[in-house]
Amino acid sequence: MPVRGRRSTALAAAVATAAALGATALATLGAAAPAAAAETPLQDYELTWGIKQSYRTYVGMFGSFTASEGATQAAGNGAFTFTDGAGTYDDAIHAVELGFQGTVLAASTAHGFEVTLTDVRFDSGAGEITADVTTVDNLGGTPTKKGDDVPLATVDVTREMTDMATTLTEEAGEYLGSADYAGAAGDPLTVVDTTPPATDPTDDPTDEPSTEPSTDPTDEQPADPGNEEEPGEKPEEGTKPGTDVPNPSASTSTPPSSAAPAQGEIADGTLGWGVKESFRSYVVGPIAKGGITVSDGATQAAGNGAFTFKDATGTYDTDAGKLTASFQGAVNFKGHESGGTYGLDLTLTNLEATLDGGTGKLSADVTSLGTQTKGVVLADLKAASGDLEAAENVVTVDDIAATLTEAGAKAFGDFYTAGTALDTVDLAVALSDDAQLPGGNGTGGSSGGSAGGTGTTGGTGGTASTIGGTGTGGSTGGGSLASTGTDLPAPALGTAAGIAVAAGAGAVWTARRRRTGAQSAD
Structure with a gap:
């Protein structure tokens, strides 16, 4: 080159x-x-x-x-x-x-x-x-x-x-x-x-350490009194002989007593979803200067990560590949604070996921600037497979593709266009009361916590409804997010990308409110 x-x-x-x-x-x-x-x-x-x-x-x-x-x-x-x-x-x-x-x-x-x-x-x-x-x-x-x-x-x-x-x-x-x-x-x-290190020619990979036992009587074996067993004593179940370390191959969980029926009521479950990574970064970043708050049982992964919603209820039919699950928990996005009020104040609650043969919907109740719209279909879902296979009475479907719908785009104030890829969705539902859900689920956070930027964190997570008032200009209506850039002139967005973002959601939202007021006056 x-x-x-x-x-x-x-x-x-x-x-x-x-x-x-x-x-x-x-x-x-x-x-x-x-x-x-x-x-x-x-x-x-x-x-x-x-x-x-x-x-x-x-x-x-x-x-x-x-x-x-x-x-x-x-x-x-x-x-x-x-x-x-x-x-x-x-x-x-x-x-x-x-x-x-x-x-x-x-x-x-x-x-x-x-x-x-x-x-x-x-x-x-x-x-x-x-x-x-x-x-x-x-x-x-x-x-x-x-x-x-x-x-x-x-x-x-x-x-x-x-x-x-x-x-x-x-x-x-x-x-x-x-x-x-x-x-x-x-x-x-x-x-x-990235060049691999040179191999020492003196290192012969065929030279393996000898496995022959030593015959030298002076070779004393080190004693380990703490691991000695009395003659005839049986090692404790779940441990290897001669060690106090539990044997990882020995399961400590109790498997479900019997397989769950092919269809019935969901006993429990979790949904992992980050909405969209770039949106989370925007909310806590230097432009919105806001925060993200989870509450009512929802958690957020460390480092402004994805969210986990819990306590699933609903129905399943593994033979038909159908599942409907609703989840507890709320997440609030808040930013563009001015005088104690916010130009961006969006809360998602009551998330519900449906799958039928590998495709489905993700919906939620959307509250923005004090106005709530129930059951907004935010995303179309597409799983890698149409099958719902249960392992120890748990159905797990990871990395479900989520694509923003027209209704979802309106809920986000056309911040993203319909068809935009959102963060993938992870589902895990228990089909029986004694089934064990996967641990962790990538949450890494705690209920009621918040992730903040340089500005106000957006509340303490004490309620699943809108936190922090209705904003200086009232509601945009229809459960839509306060607009964050879509009304800027097209040339500004195309030729001055950084300037368009720096203008911020608050300024654009204010402009929209002025036009709305002028129309109302007519």
Whole structure:
């Protein structure tokens, strides 16, 4: 892979790189490079960088990322990894230049923008990361713009080359859609050598330790009086002889006394769902400055994770592949506080999931700014299989795809469009009173807790109804979420992505209220 010929006078960063490569590049060579050799070829490197977390959150709210051609993205809208890094190590100035395979596309059909990154490069001597960038803005009418070797960020190079601090450039702000990115802290950058370590030729894998017992009478076996057994004594059930550690193969649970009938009433159950990761991040982030509160038995996983709703009731028919389950628990999203009132105040309660042959619905009672709508079908569900198989009287269906419905889009104030993929759903229902539900269920949280950002946390979780009043402008009606960006002019959303988000839900909601008031006055 060709590498740009530019060199830098940033020798401090170059020296740090030389130290970092001491255990990698030189090990690859097997010895120090001859003095006459100016450059040493490098290969099999990986680069991981998330650009900027708030940028990923924005794109995730209105569109999605697609990583291809060697690039991957971490789960949960995480950082990107570019592979097959190749380049050179300059022996004279002790710097590395690497080019990586992979393409990352950030796109939103709803708001008409595309940003594509390819040919990502890292130059430790210059202390920068560059890429070829192409942008398209259909809504704003801006023609396609392409830049080669666009400097996206400066890098504080360290000897380990892991978690290196980055600062976004003016060019990054131009291509990513917000001038505010210029000079802002980017995500940390990591560059690693993925070459497997060399095998010591003296290590013969056929040399296995001897299993023959020692015949030397001087070889005394260490005594363990604490584990000695009296002659004829039977080890305690559930333990291995000679140890006090319980045998993991010995089950301590009592299996159900008999198989549950093929159809009947659900005894208990849990539903795991995060709504949408980007929405959770938005609520507690620096724009909404709000919080998320769970109550009435619901829990939230640590780190602003998914929610678990409990105490399922309903019916099942395993032969027909049908299930209807309602769950206890409430989750409240609150943000955009002004003078003690909130522009965003949304509560979901009484969640119900149905499955019939692998497809179904997810519904809930939706309360927004004091107005409640019951039984809103939020998502269409699609399981990997249409079968409902019970193991020890428990039916478990994980990773059920959830797609936002038209009614769900209205409930969210058209914050997302119908057809948007939501977080997947996990179901576990007990068919008998003595059945044991799976432990944990990814909750990691506690009932009544809250996850907050830099602003108000949104209540204490003491009630499943709306917390914190009705908002400064009253209800939007129909159980819909206070709008968070859909009324901004299309060119603003397409050409100034960061500015559109920075405008916040509160400003847009206020504009909508003014128009509503004007219409009422007519």
